[in-house]
Amino acid sequence: MTSLDLSPSGLTAPGTSSTPGSEWWRSAVIYQIYPRSFADQSGDGIGDLPGVTAHLDDLAELGVDAIWLSPFMVSPQKDAGYDVADYCDVDPLFGTLGDFDDMLDAAHRRDIRVIIDLVPNHSSDQHEWFQQALAAPAGSPERARYMFRDGKGVDGATPPNNWDSVFGGSAWTRVTEPDGTPGQWYLHLFDESQPDFDWSNPVVHEEFRRILRFWLDRGVDGFRVDVAHGLVKADDLPDYHAPEDGDSMGGNERNVPYWGQDGVHDIYRDWHGVLAEYEGDRALCGEAWMPTVAEMAKWVRPDEMQQTFNFAYLVSDWKAKKQRRVIRESIEGFGAVGAPSTWVLSNHDVVRHASRLALTAASPQGQGIGPDSPGKPIPELGLRRARAATALMLALPGGAYLYQGEELGLPEVIELPNEVRQDPTWFRTAGERYGRDGCRVPLPWNADEPAFGFNATGAAWLPQPAEWAELAHDAQTADEASTLSLYRLALRTRRRYGLGRGELEWLSGYRRKAVAFRNGEVTVLTNFGRRPVVLPDGARVLLASEPLENGAVPQDVTVWLVAD
Structure with missing residues (x-):
């Protein structure tokens, strides 16, 4: 074994x-x-x-x-x-x-x-490191763990660049320094509560x-x-x-x-x-x-x-x-x-x-x-x-x-x-x-x-x-x-026939609105078109995502087949 x-x-x-x-x-x-x-x-x-x-x-x-x-x-x-x-x-x-x-x-x-x-x-803004960074001055080792930057303009009131957050709005938030003055900006590609490391x-x-x-x-x-x-x-x-x-x-x-x-x-x-x-x-x-x-x-x-x-x-x-x-x-x-x-x-x-x-x-x-x-x-x-x-x-x-x-x-x-x-x-x-x-x-x-x-x-x-x-x-x-x-049937059959470790071989002879390939012993057909796809001779159905129609694969249906 x-x-x-x-x-x-x-x-x-x-x-x-x-x-x-x-x-x-x-x-x-x-x-x-x-x-x-x-x-x-x-x-x-x-x-x-x-x-x-x-x-x-x-x-x-x-x-x-x-x-x-x-x-x-x-x-x-x-x-x-x-x-x-x-x-x-x-x-x-x-x-x-x-x-x-x-x-x-x-x-x-x-x-x-x-x-x-x-x-x-990124971490949460409640992470111990970020809380330490907020309490530390600009240029400190604590702030160096995150993306803190000075703002643009005379008073630094403009974000360091124009990046947007994935969640919407600016990707930068300005902090208030421990002395109460407006300070640096930190980057957050996501929510402002998620500062980037x-x-x-x-x-x-x-x-x-x-x-x-x-x-x-x-x-x-x-x-x-x-x-x-x-x-x-x-x-x-x-x-x-x-x-x-x-x-x-x-x-x-x-x-x-x-x-x-x-x-x-x-x-x-x-x-x-x-x-x-x-x-x-x-x-x-x-x-x-x-x-x-x-x-x-x-x-x-x-x-x-x-x-x-x-x-x-x-x-x-x-x-x-x-x-x-x-x-x-x-x-x-x-x-x-x-x-x-x-x-x-x-x-x-x-x-x-x-x-x-x-x-x-x-x-x-x-x-x-x-x-x-x-x-x-x-x-x-x-x-x-x-x-x-x-x-x-x-x-x-x-x-x-x-x-x-x-x-x-x-x-x-x-x-x-x-x-x-x-x-x-x-x-x-x-x-x-x-x-x-x-x-x-x-x-x-x-x-x-x-x-x-x-x-x-x-x-x-x-x-x-x-x-x-x-x-x-x-x-x-x-x-x-x-x-x-x-x-359940798909996973059981996938394991039985070793499909995850197999090799894909494309099959010819099918209309352009069908996807057809073989993986080991198993032939797979998916019909994307309105016209049914006729099964090959001598095929036994292992799995069908929906019932077949007169032995053919209707639109938006996938079948797995083996030779009978």
């Missing part, structure tokens, strides 16, 4: 290392947990770590290989935990370090690896090595690195104004002085060495919104990260030509540096793909959709396309990421009342942008329980739509036609 057969998933067990080229992360299906919306054991309306532990059997039954937890560290929660005040402790909202250790141990006993979110671009300072590097080792020593299997392309800024901080039609994280923009600077790669080479000190194929996955796959691939060169999110795939149009192109470019681009491609359709920052794929207007990446948005999605079409897209994605070689609730077919929640919204984007743009709350609504577990089983009290930090009762986990469990059943 080889080392690849040590766990039910066919991957090496947590804590053991595999031979180069067969590491677990190359083919793993990783399930993103947004802790405040996953499950709430305390009953306060906010999900917690004991809630995660309570549902690990459900995730094992789903068939995932790993979980990634969005931030649960100490935070004032101005940006749902992405504003970290203490990187080495658990926020009481989510439990304790003991609860984390219990969850980690319980996951590992089920052969589920655990990746945690790390936020190195200065990564030209060796002290910052050493602190994050300490943070990495703290969690690695506890046994985590890796880190998802937030804003992985943003840590280093151009030396002279030149003026730059993002285009009005650009996306919020710079994914379609070039030569941005605060995204994708060469110096970030030195940071991840250093971190690669830290992870290499530990057994178990520990992994780094970067959130790097870059314009092309080739540029994203720079983050996963052999001595840097193990994975980076494939945002080009996530934002690709639901058209056969566009899908073929992005799949081909992804496999070639990542393969050129010896890395697997990753595939992802939804996460906590984007409109859920059960809605996004059926928008009748352009998808507003990072801005969200709400009651007054143009081009609202067509629900039935969105779910049909989402199921087909997921079936297509899970048949591709490489790693795949799922976002909590997509296995239930959850749509974006559009009709949230203004008074419940919490995303800083909503506040910083005075309601011009809805933000990301619509993809973060707490999950429905049990149709007939308070808060649909999210907890026992009925409290929920964002309200759940009444129609989610029919999408609840328990309502779908025994229904073979449900989206949950489709995901």
Whole structure:
């Protein structure tokens, strides 16, 4: 028996290392947990770590290989935990370090690896370092940990440059000095409560090595690195104004002085060495919104990260030509540096793909959709396309990421009342942008329980739509036609046929509005056109995202086939 057969998933067990080229992360299906919306054991309306532990059997039954937890560290929660005040402790909202250790141990006993979110671009303004910086004078070592700069003009009343925050408004805030006078400005690419670290300072590097080792020593299997392309800024901080039609994280923009600077790669080479000190194929996955796959691939060169999110795939149009192109470019681009491609359709920052794929207007990446948005999605079409897209994605070689609730077919929640919204984007743009709350609504577990089983009290930090009762986990469990059943079948079949470790071979002879390829023994067909696609002779259906029609694949349907 080889080392690849040590766990039910066919991957090496947590804590053991595999031979180069067969590491677990190359083919793993990783399930993103947004802790405040996953499950709430305390009953306060906010999900917690004991809630995660309570549902690990459900995730094992789903068939995932790993979980990634969005931030649960100490935070004032101005940006749902992405504003970290203490990187080495658990926020009481989510439990304790003991609860984390219990969850980690319980996951590992089920052969589920655990990746945690790390936020190195910025901290909370409540972080001890920033509080020390505010109390210290200009030019002090305390201020040198962050991006403090003098303003322009005689009295320094103009920001150092014209950069805008991702969340809207200026990226600079002026401080009041300890003596009460107006003082320097600090950079925050996101909310003003999230000051950017200065990564030209060796002290910052050493602190994050300490943070990495703290969690690695506890046994985590890796880190998802937030804003992985943003840590280093151009030396002279030149003026730059993002285009009005650009996306919020710079994914379609070039030569941005605060995204994708060469110096970030030195940071991840250093971190690669830290992870290499530990057994178990520990992994780094970067959130790097870059314009092309080739540029994203720079983050996963052999001595840097193990994975980076494939945002080009996530934002690709639901058209056969566009899908073929992005799949081909992804496999070639990542393969050129010896890395697997990753595939992802939804996460906590984007409109859920059960809605996004059926928008009748352009998808507003990072801005969200709400009651007054143009081009609202067509629900039935969105779910049909989402199921087909997921079936297509899970048949591709490489790693795949799922976002909590997509296995239930959850749509974006559009009709949230203004008074419940919490995303800083909503506040910083005075309601011009809805933000990301619509993809973060707490999950429905049990149709007939308070808060649909999210907890026992009925409290929920964002309200759940009444129609989610029919999408609840328990309502779908025994229904073979449900989206949950489709995901379970897809993950089980993906593992059985080794699709994550396979190789893609494009098939000819199909119309241009079909995507057709073979991965090992499995043939995959997705029909994007109105005319049904006839199945090849002698084919047996392993999986279909929707029922076939007279033995043919209808529009917006994916099938997996093997020779009978």
